[in-house]
Structure formats: structure tokens, C-alpha cells
Amino acid sequence: MQEAFPPRRDAAAALVAWGNAWLGGHIGLDEAVDAVEGTGCPQIVGGLPDEPADMPLRRALAVLKVAGMRTLRLALPAPGDPLGLTGPPELNAAAVDAGEAVLVGLPDGPVGLVPAEDRRGSSYVGIRWRCYESRPGVADVPSLPEADRQLTLAMREVTEALLTVDGAAGVPPEIADALADLRDPERGATLAPGYPPRAHRVAALAGRLALVVDLARRLEGHGLTAAQIGRREEALRVLDRAVRRARVAAHNSAFDPVP
Numbered sequence: 001m002q003e004a005f006p007p008r009r010d011a012a013a014a015l016v017a018w019g020n021a022w023l024g025g026h027i028g029l030d031e032a033v034d035a036v037e038g039t040g041c042p043q044i045v046g047g048l049p050d051e052p053a054d055m056p057l058r059r060a061l062a063v064l065k066v067a068g069m070r071t072l073r074l075a076l077p078a079p080g081d082p083l084g085l086t087g088p089p090e091l092n093a094a095a096v097d098a099g100e101a102v103l104v105g106l107p108d109g110p111v112g113l114v115p116a117e118d119r120r121g122s123s124y125v126g127i128r129w130r131c132y133e134s135r136p137g138v139a140d141v142p143s144l145p146e147a148d149r150q151l152t153l154a155m156r157e158v159t160e161a162l163l164t165v166d167g168a169a170g171v172p173p174e175i176a177d178a179l180a181d182l183r184d185p186e187r188g189a190t191l192a193p194g195y196p197p198r199a200h201r202v203a204a205l206a207g208r209l210a211l212v213v214d215l216a217r218r219l220e221g222h223g224l225t226a227a228q229i230g231r232r233e234e235a236l237r238v239l240d241r242a243v244r245r246a247r248v249a250a251h252n253s254a255f256d257p258v259p
Contacts, residue, residue, distance in 0.1 A: 068203035147249035154242035161235035
């Protein structure tokens with residue numbers, strides 16, 4: 001199984017957001033690549049159709065654009081939930097292992113890009129995108145308004161559940177701070193230029209909620225009963241699903257009609 005590497009679920013999201021901003025004519029290619037690689041580390045792409053050699057991300061995007069690339073779409077699958085994917089099994093399995101993938105829309109059919117850690121020597125750490133064949137079709141993902149509503153409901157339910165299980169005094173300070181940040185619409189990462197305002201807001205909220213999920217899952221549950229731990233895990237599962245759906249909907253809305 002491919003080992004997940006930090007920042008999990010961020011490499012694909014960054015490539016989709018800034019790649020779509022470039023495809024939409026809002027920024028140049030150099031600005032897009034600098035923004036994507038600025039979120040982590042140098043990136044290369046391997047296995048593109050008719051391109052057997054690995055190549056830097058900047059060149060790979062240019063090659064894909066010449067080949068007719070129209071859109072980049074985000075997939076954030078989890079075991080039992082292939083969110084954003086249409087198959088085949090090889091792509092789905094690799095994307096689930098990584099927790100993320102990018103679907104590239106091409107005239108002859110989409111291809112999938114899945115990131116993995118790229119280590120060379122003692123100090124170089126980058127990202128290598130492996131290209132997979134992808135099936136044509138429409139992935140089962142929510143619209144932006146639907147994902148927005150689901151995220152809001154999940155946030156309310158899960159916040160109540162966490163406080164009920166742990167007690168207000170038992171919530172660790174870092175989680176309490178993360179929950180408090182949800183009230184500030186200016187906090188959190190936003191998308192690239194060209195996205196509608198609602199997509200920026202949903203993506204920022206989903207990013208802050210993802211932090212809540214990550215922090216809460218690190219708790220060991222000391223002093224909780226098995227039933228309480230079970231309720232907390234179910235609440236976090238519901239929130240994680242809503243967060244992933246919201247991030248996919250927001251990142252894939254670049255070329256959707258503005259609601």
C-alpha cells in the first residue's frame with residue numbers, strides 16, 4: 001500500500017485549483033506551477049500518454065494543454081467511498097491509497113494523476129504524479145450548493161456530538177480553538193483566482209473542519225467509555241465525508257455556471 005505523506009489531500013487540491021485558474025485564463029502557467037509547488041515541494045509527472053519519460057510539472061501541464069486538456073477535477077476517495085472517481089480498479093485503488101487524485105479531461109478520454117512521495121538521496125523530497133487510465137463518465141459528486149448545505153449540517157451535528165461526548169471542559173484547547181475558528185469566515189485557505197465566491201467560502205470552511213477531524217482523531221480517548229468513543233468516531237466519520245464532498249465540489253466548480 002502506498003504510504004500517505006503530508007500534506008495529505010493538499011497536493012491534488014492545489015494542482016486542481018491553480019491548474020484550473022490557468023486553464024480559465026486567470027493566471028499564467030508559471031504562476032500556476034509556482035503556486036502548486038510552493039505548497040510543498042518540487043513535482044514531476046510520469047507515464048503520460050505517448051510520453052514515457054518523467055518530466056517536470058510545468059512541462060507536463062504544457063504537454064497536456066497541447067493534447068487538449070480542458071479541465072482538472074479533484075477526487076478525494078476513502079475506503080468504500082470512491083468520491084470523484086469513475087474507475088477502472090487500478091486507478092481507484094491507487095487513489096484510495098493516496099487519499100487523493102486529479103482527473104484530467106482530454107478529448108480522447110480522461111486520465112488520472114495520483115501523487116506519491118518522491119525521495120532522492122538524503123535531502124530531496126518531492127512529489128511524483130503517476131498517470132493512470134481513467135474511464136469516461138460523470139463521477140458521483142454533489143453540486144456546490146448541495147455540498148455547502150451538507151457541510152453546514154454536519155458541522156452543527158458533529159460540534160454538538162463532540163461536546164456531548166467529551167464535555168465542554170474535556171475538549172482539548174487545540175480542538176476548542178479550531179471550533180472557535182469556524183465562526184471567522186476570513187480564516188482558512190481559499191481557492192485560486194476564477195472560482196465563484198461561494199466556492200472560496202466552502203473550501204475555506206471545509207479546510208478548517210478537516211483540521212478539526214485530524215485533531216480529534218489524534219485523541220486517545222482516556223476516560224471515555226467504549227460507547228462514547230464509538231459515538232465520537234461515527235461523528236468524525238460523518239464530518240470527514242462532508243468535508244471531502246465539500247472540497248471536491250468547491251474545487252470542481254471552476255467551470256460550472258455561477259448559482
